[in-house]
């Protein structure tokens with residue numbers, strides 16, 4: 001395909017924007033088109049821009065006045081003449097396929113060319129991770145695998161905008177390149193990665209086929225009902241008093257509580273050192289119970305109440321069986337090239353989730369530091385929960401500090417973090433700003449948009465405006481994994497997406513069927 005002149009530069013108010021008058025035979029120029037114009041006084045560099053808006057200026061004059069009068073009176077309107085003017089945001093100056101800062105504004109009267117699909121494809125297909133196609137184009141978009149892992153990434157957008165679906169695409173691609181993936185999955189949405197997608201038709205249009213991943217291991221608490229291959233357990237012997245503070249909020253509320261717990265843990269640890277006998281949360285609870293009884297017998301009301309309060313926090317956690325005497329998964333053994341580990345935390349209380357995340361992120365980090373596992377891609381869903389900003393941070397204990405360490409240091413140790421959140425405004429800014437590549441789906445909340453703007457490069461006001469109205473599955477992508485910020489239609493999943501938006505009418509239909517059956521049973 002040849003480049004085609006679509007108009008001529010009209011005004012250049014800055015190096016970052018220009019307008020051009022669209023030629024009569026190119027009036028299909030529209031928002032989102034990529035255009036180039038040569039950069040004045042440069043060594044053949046070209047300014048690459050994206051059309052942000054198009055307007056039609058009616059030519060004023062007698063014809064225009066007559067037309068207005070006809071419109072007012074409702075009489076037939078005489079033919080009008082207009083000029084189409086497109087406004088372009090300059091993304092940068094292209095030099096050997098890379099974007100540099102532009103030095104000179106476009107020169108008025110210079111020709112503007114629309115980039116044909118073949119050239120767009122060349123610009124956007126340098127990476128390894130097949131994300132989708134440039135919006136309104138057939139050009140495929142690939143992201144840099146190395147940049148995603150070494151410089152972290154964030155997938156942001158409001159609920160239902162397509163984050164988890166997009167993350168599923170990233171995971172498929174990581175698996176295809178043999179990169180191990182660990183998914184922190186609070187909703188149990190990623191267990192379906194091993195099943196093929198049902199949407200064969202759409203995949204075919206993309207030249208793809210339904211295919212489940214063959215090396216997926218799902219971990220979940222021993223007593224949870226959901227899908228699992230192996231249990232998630234944490235060695236209680238390794239929990240510190242800080243960890244217990246997360247598990248039992250009462251510890252920070254009652255003065256006497258920390259001391260009560262410390263005595264119990266110290267005693268259990270002494271026994272462990274002497275006899276090598278490990279302990280679980282059940283033992284902690286038993287000991288605390290005994291201590292409460294002793295306090296009551298000796299009339300120590302404060303201690304009794306403190307022990308009881310901590311017990312009230314800890315007892316419900318026994319049900320999940322997470323806090324045991326061994327650790328699972330043994331990450332050193334299970335993190336393997338091409339394998340996806342899903343930590344399915346569905347139904348687990350938030351405070352226990354915080355400990356699981358803290359524990360396994362820390363472990364992954366240590367193992368990478370010592371090069372005992374291969375480089376790994378870690379997905380943190382609901383990141384606003386585990387690494388909350390400001391207010392939320394002070395109100396509850398979270399995995400924030402370890403997520404921060406991971407985000408800050410992970411790049412050195414080739415442990416990539418993929419932060420996923422529907423409330424980017426509530427994610428810790430230290431964490432978010434470490435995510436160099438941003439995949440932003442539909443977002444309407446002003447606080448969220450503000451945090452996205454602050455944390456990501458190349459997010460212009462126009463881009464933010466468009467992000468508000470994006471259809472599901474279309475993302476604005478910026479950062480070093482893409483080189484040129486762009487709107488991308490995310491490709492269909494080859495694996496089944498586990499987080500389908502439920503169809504309300506379908507569910508009500510099922511209820512109706514159930515009711516009808518019941519009526520039959522009752523002989524109504």
Ligand SMILES: Nc1ncnc2c1ncn2[C@@H]1O[C@H](COP(=O)(O)OP(=O)(O)OP(=O)(O)O)[C@@H](O)[C@H]1O
Pocket residue numbers: 157158159160161162163164165166422472473474489490491492497499500501
């Ligand atoms: N690229 C896409 N192509 C086709 N369907 C998509 C795409 N992205 C998302 N969807 C559909 O949109 C719905 C919502 O997507 P998804 O579960 O990814 O939302 P989400 O942003 O993760 O929401 P939440 O914050 O509530 O978890 C799903 O039914 C999914 O199948």
Ligand SMILES: [Mg+2]
Pocket residue numbers: 163164165499
């Ligand atoms: Mg989701």
